[in-house]
Amino acid sequence: MIITTSQKASPEVKAETKELANSLDLIYKERHKKPISELLLEDMPVAVVSKNQLTIHFNEEQEHKFHLSMAQLRILRLQRGDDDHLVKAVELLSAESSNSISIVDCTLGLGSDSIIMSYAFPNAHFIGLEASYPIWLSTWFGLKHYIHEDMTVTNALRRIDARHDNFESFLQRQPSDSVDILYFDPMFEVPIEESPQFKPLRGHTSEGRITDSVIQEARRVCRLGFIIKERPFSSVFKDFPPSKWVGGKYSRIGYGVYSNKGLQ
Numbered sequence: 001m002i003i004t005t006s007q008k009a010s011p012e013v014k015a016e017t018k019e020l021a022n023s024l025d026l027i028y029k030e031r032h033k034k035p036i037s038e039l040l041l042e043d044m045p046v047a048v049v050s051k052n053q054l055t056i057h058f059n060e061e062q063e064h065k066f067h068l069s070m071a072q073l074r075i076l077r078l079q080r081g082d083d084d085h086l087v088k089a090v091e092l093l094s095a096e097s098s099n100s101i102s103i104v105d106c107t108l109g110l111g112s113d114s115i116i117m118s119y120a121f122p123n124a125h126f127i128g129l130e131a132s133y134p135i136w137l138s139t140w141f142g143l144k145h146y147i148h149e150d151m152t153v154t155n156a157l158r159r160i161d162a163r164h165d166n167f168e169s170f171l172q173r174q175p176s177d178s179v180d181i182l183y184f185d186p187m188f189e190v191p192i193e194e195s196p197q198f199k200p201l202r203g204h205t206s207e208g209r210i211t212d213s214v215i216q217e218a219r220r221v222c223r224l225g226f227i228i229k230e231r232p233f234s235s236v237f238k239d240f241p242p243s244k245w246v247g248g249k250y251s252r253i254g255y256g257v258y259s260n261k262g263l264q
Contacts, residue, residue, distance in 0.1 A: 001133065002039055004031045006050040017049045024137070036060070045134045054141040056134045064135075066142025068153075071112040075119055075153060086113055086183075086227070087120045089246040089255040093181050093224045096261060100124060101180040101224070106167035107208065111139045111160065113185060113229070119156040126159055131166035131208060140164075167208055171217040182218050182226035186210055186236075210236045218258070225259040 003026040005017050021028035026047070029039060036057050039046045046057045055065040068075075074084055094101050100123045105114040108128030118126050128143075130136035140162040148154045167184070186208055210228060218226045225243070230236055230253065232245070237256050247254020 001045050001047060001137070002027045002029050002042060003047040003049065004029045004039060006048055007031055007033060009050060013049060013051055020049070047134075047137060049141075052145045052147065054138060054145075056138050058134070064138055066110070066138050066146055068115065068146075068148070069110055069112050071115040071119075074112075074116050075150075078116075078120060084116060084120070085246050085248070085251070085255055086116055086229070089227045089257050090117060090121065090181060092244060092246070092257050093227070093259060093261075094121075097180065097224060103127075103181045103183060104129065104170075104179050105160075105183045105185075106170070107183075107185045108139055108162060109135065109185065111143060111157075111162070113183065114160050115153075115156055117183070118159045119153060122152075122156070122159070124159075126161060128160050128162045129165045129167050129170055130162065131164075133164055136162060136164040168214065168217075171214070171221050174221045176220050177223045179222050180224045182222045183229075184210060184214075184218075184226065185229040210240075212239075215240050219260060222260060224261055225257065228256045228258070229253060230256065 003017060003021045005014050009017070009031070018028055020026070036046060036048070037060055040057060040059060048055045048057065053065060055063055057063045078084055078087070090103070101121070102125045103117055103121070105117070105126065105128040108114055108130040111128065114126060114128045118124070128139070130139060143157045143160050143162055146154070146157055148157070228236060228242070232247065232251070232254055237245075240256075240258070242256030243259040244257045245254055246257060
């Protein structure tokens with residue numbers, strides 16, 4: 001993957017980008033006055049760094065940069081005292097735990113769900129896994145550099161340890177009972193109308209699936225339980241019935257809660 005800077009980048013941004021290229025083993029290219037189209041001729045994504053921002057150019061039509069997306073609206077609802085279904089699902093599993101919990105988001109993606117959980121549970125320890133390298137790079141950079149006007153939101157971003165990894169191999173490497181809660185948001189079996197934030201990522205996402213072996217590994221690795229986000233009629237909930245379902249009566253999506261400790 002190529003990394004470069006915006007055409008008007010400061011010397012400080014250029015130095016930081018070179019350092020980033022070295023640390024991540026990326027191909028650094030001096031931008032000079034080259035258009036992105038010229039850099040894309042090498043047939044690989046191009047990351048462009050400007051002050052506090054990184055934009056991934058997959059081709060001349062597709063580009064992506066980190067943003068809060070739906071997490072912004074969900075945080076506003078939480079601040080108003082409204083419920084969030086994912087937060088409620090985590091609360092169901094963590095209700096009996098008096099210590100700080102550890103949560104692994106196995107499908108980090110754009111980071112929205114991890115941001116919500118980190119905001120709602122500021123004392124928890126968060127790891128986010130993303131198998132697609134360009135998407136991981138964008139989210140990792142955004143979580144480290146994005147500055148929100150509300151410092152509690154900025155702090156929520158900084159608490160998330162974003163890692164380039166796929167959940168199948170990650171789970172196999174973990175000792176038993178080493179994580180409190182696992183969270184899965186796989187690609188829906190029956191897609192919902194495509195959200196605008198996902199259109200630039202079409203063809204570049206990783207499509208990990210929830211299989212019997214993943215379920216077994218999840219039960220082994222997590223101490224409290226795990227959560228799967230899917231549509232209510234999904235086969236995963238038929239094949240692996242959850243301990244509890246969290247979602248609105250007419251919700252198109254919801255959360256299956258799988259408890260290792262039993263729910264009240």
